[in-house]
Amino acid sequence: MATVPASTLAGNVAPVKIRIRDLEKSFDSPAGRVVALADISLDIPTGCFFMIVGPSGCGKTTLLRILANLETPTRGSVEIGSPAVGQPGNSMIFQGDSLFPWMTVWDNAAYGLAMRKRPKSEIDEVVGHYLARIGMTRFAKAYPNQLSGGMRQRVSIARAFANNPDILLMDEPFSALDEQNKVMLQEELLKIWEETRKTVLFITHSVDEAATLGDRIMIMTAHPGRAKRIVDVPFDRPRHVLELRAQPAYGELVFSIWGELREEVQRARALDEGEVRS
Amino acid sequence: MTTIRHANLEVGAASSAGEAEEIAHDMATNTEAAAHPLVTNKVRQARLSGGMSASNRDRIINVISPIALLVLWEIATRTGIFDARFFPAPSQIFDTLVTLVGNGTLWNNTWASLQRLFWGALLGGVPALMLGVAMGLYRPLRAIVDPLVSATYPVPKSAIMPLILLIFGLGEASKIVMVAIGVFYPVLINAVAGVREINKVYLDVGHNFRASRWQVFTTIAVPGALPLIMSGIKLGIGMGLILIAIAEMIGAKSGLGYMIWNAWEVLSVETMYVGLLTIALLGFLFTLLLNEIERVIIPWRVQR
Numbered sequence: 276m277a278t279v280p281a282s283t284l285a286g287n288v289a290p291v292k293i294r295i296r297d298l299e300k301s302f303d304s305p306a307g308r309v310v311a312l313a314d315i316s317l318d319i320p321t322g323c324f325f326m327i328v329g330p331s332g333c334g335k336t337t338l339l340r341i342l343a344n345l346e347t348p349t350r351g352s353v354e355i356g357s358p359a360v361g362q363p364g365n366s367m368i369f370q371g372d373s374l375f376p377w378m379t380v381w382d383n384a385a386y387g388l389a390m391r392k393r394p395k396s397e398i399d400e401v402v403g404h405y406l407a408r409i410g411m412t413r414f415a416k417a418y419p420n421q422l423s424g425g426m427r428q429r430v431s432i433a434r435a436f437a438n439n440p441d442i443l444l445m446d447e448p449f450s451a452l453d454e455q456n457k458v459m460l461q462e463e464l465l466k467i468w469e470e471t472r473k474t475v476l477f478i479t480h481s482v483d484e485a486a487t488l489g490d491r492i493m494i495m496t497a498h499p500g501r502a503k504r505i506v507d508v509p510f511d512r513p514r515h516v517l518e519l520r521a522q523p524a525y526g527e528l529v530f531s532i533w534g535e536l537r538e539e540v541q542r543a544r545a546l547d548e549g550e551v552r553s
Numbered sequence: 554m555t556t557i558r559h560a561n562l563e564v565g566a567a568s569s570a571g572e573a574e575e576i577a578h579d580m581a582t583n584t585e586a587a588a589h590p591l592v593t594n595k596v597r598q599a600r601l602s603g604g605m606s607a608s609n610r611d612r613i614i615n616v617i618s619p620i621a622l623l624v625l626w627e628i629a630t631r632t633g634i635f636d637a638r639f640f641p642a643p644s645q646i647f648d649t650l651v652t653l654v655g656n657g658t659l660w661n662n663t664w665a666s667l668q669r670l671f672w673g674a675l676l677g678g679v680p681a682l683m684l685g686v687a688m689g690l691y692r693p694l695r696a697i698v699d700p701l702v703s704a705t706y707p708v709p710k711s712a713i714m715p716l717i718l719l720i721f722g723l724g725e726a727s728k729i730v731m732v733a734i735g736v737f738y739p740v741l742i743n744a745v746a747g748v749r750e751i752n753k754v755y756l757d758v759g760h761n762f763r764a765s766r767w768q769v770f771t772t773i774a775v776p777g778a779l780p781l782i783m784s785g786i787k788l789g790i791g792m793g794l795i796l797i798a799i800a801e802m803i804g805a806k807s808g809l810g811y812m813i814w815n816a817w818e819v820l821s822v823e824t825m826y827v828g829l830l831t832i833a834l835l836g837f838l839f840t841l842l843l844n845e846i847e848r849v850i851i852p853w854r855v856q857r
Binding site: 343344345363365366367369371372373375376377378386387389390391418419420438 | 754755757758759760761762763764765768772773776777779851852853
């Protein structure tokens with residue numbers, strides 16, 4: 276149950292970008308008050324690729340939405356280091372389809388810059404760069420319904436990166452993809468991220484994904500969502516997804532995280548079944 | 554396996570060659586399906602009907618069906634099945650039409666109606682679109698306006714004609730206002746529904762990318778609701794045509810409604826039919842025009 280303060284972890288020299296203290300979020304539901312998140316205290320250093328992994332219903336999406344300012348916490352505080360002048364605070368990559376069906380790939384990728392009324396020359400350059408980076412230049416004039424799920428999620432990544440935010444928030448962006456697409460997109464995401472090394476908060480229910488992408492992994496409990504443990508990921512960067520997964524150390528890390536998580540999944544399932552019976 | 558089963562169901566239900574051909578098109582990519590005897594049979598049948606796309610054929614049928622109806626009518630009157638006093642033959646009506654076109658009567662009246670329709674649609678449609686989208690976005694506004702809409706919408710628009718005449722007088726204004734009222738409701742109701750059907754994630758995206766209220770309005774709410782807004786506009790124009798005819802029958806000196814009413818007073822049945830057919834033709838042309846506009850401004854929906 277102990278939350279390890281980031282400052283006690285080895286190799287932490289970067290300044291803190293996100294500081295969360297005693298965060299709590301509860302909702303009123305017909306069945307009474309539901310506590311989605313409780314006692315979350317967390318420091319995320321600048322430039323850290325921070326993963327949150329937990330069973331469904333652990334409130335991880337709620338945590339991300341609070342950071343994205345799409346929801347307000349019931350209690351506690353969130354401090355986020357201010358971005359550079361003219362830079363947006365955060366951009367989110369949403370779970371599932373979030374591209375506007377009525378805009379072309381280009382207009383979708385340019386959305387953040389267009390909303391900030393950036394000059395056309397800058398939009399052309401930045402959007403052109405990221406569409407090329409994800410291999411979607413040929414599809415610039417296509418509409419999302421003409422693309423596969425993997426291509427659509429690539430454009431979502433381009434949309435977030437093109438906005439050049441201080442922090443990237445990713446809400447299970449690859450969960451709807453098949454395994455091959457998932458690995459390819461993870462690889463591409465790592466490459467694009469290497470260019471800028473922005474602070475990333477990435478939510479997933481996949482232990483593999485967490486160990487592959489992250490510098491640090493927070494394992495969450497369910498009902499209510501609490502931080503169970505924070506694990507450092509020791510692998511060097513740049514990483515190659517499949518090479519990394521072939522290493523014995525990778526298997527050990529995944530195994531140990533699974534051990535922690537299994538208890539939580541079982542506990543959550545027992546709670547769910549209890550609710551069904553009562 | 555699931556695709557084949559699905560396709561078989563559709564083949565079973567396909568009643569027109571067009572549907573069968575659409576299925577055949579889907580099938581073309583599915584080699585497994587070709588092995589199924591029922592499917593291959595349907596594929597062959599669909600190929601016989603030519604290389605035209607289903608949408609092209611629909612458009613041609615759209616033009617042919619009213620012409621066929623006129624031919625049947627002509628035959629019915631000439632053979633005495635229809636009473637020529639009430640249902641003059643289309644050829645007689647056509648003669649009258651030529652006369653009315655020749656002396657400018659038809660054009661002047663049509664133009665008068667079209668102008669009223671245009672200004673009425675603009676006066677009713679634009680505020681309805683703005684208010685409807687805003688209502689879809691903002692709950693409090695919806696709470697305020699919804700009861701007013703629900704209470705006034707069921708009132709027959711023709712029943713408020715005397716009130717409109719009282720307020721706006723016998724001139725152009727009362728006609729334009731009648732059309733505006735007719736267009737207003739369907740556009741408003743569809744715009745509200747259209748915005749409310751937009752997936753919430755798109756609004757989250759707008760918020761996350763710091764879109765201003767106006768930007769959310771123009772980049773998310775309006776395009777997201779556009780398919781339903783277009784349906785509203787189509788319904789509204791139909792309602793506008795009905796109301797302009799009614800409005801012009803009372804206290805007007807021009808317009809198709811006036812022409813029809815006047816023809817009744819002087820018992821010129823053919824002129825009456827010319828007026829009716831012109832209104833029908835206008836309705837038909839508006840539908841074609843609006844479908845074409847829809848194709849152009851909603852490119853993301855028509856991709857197949």
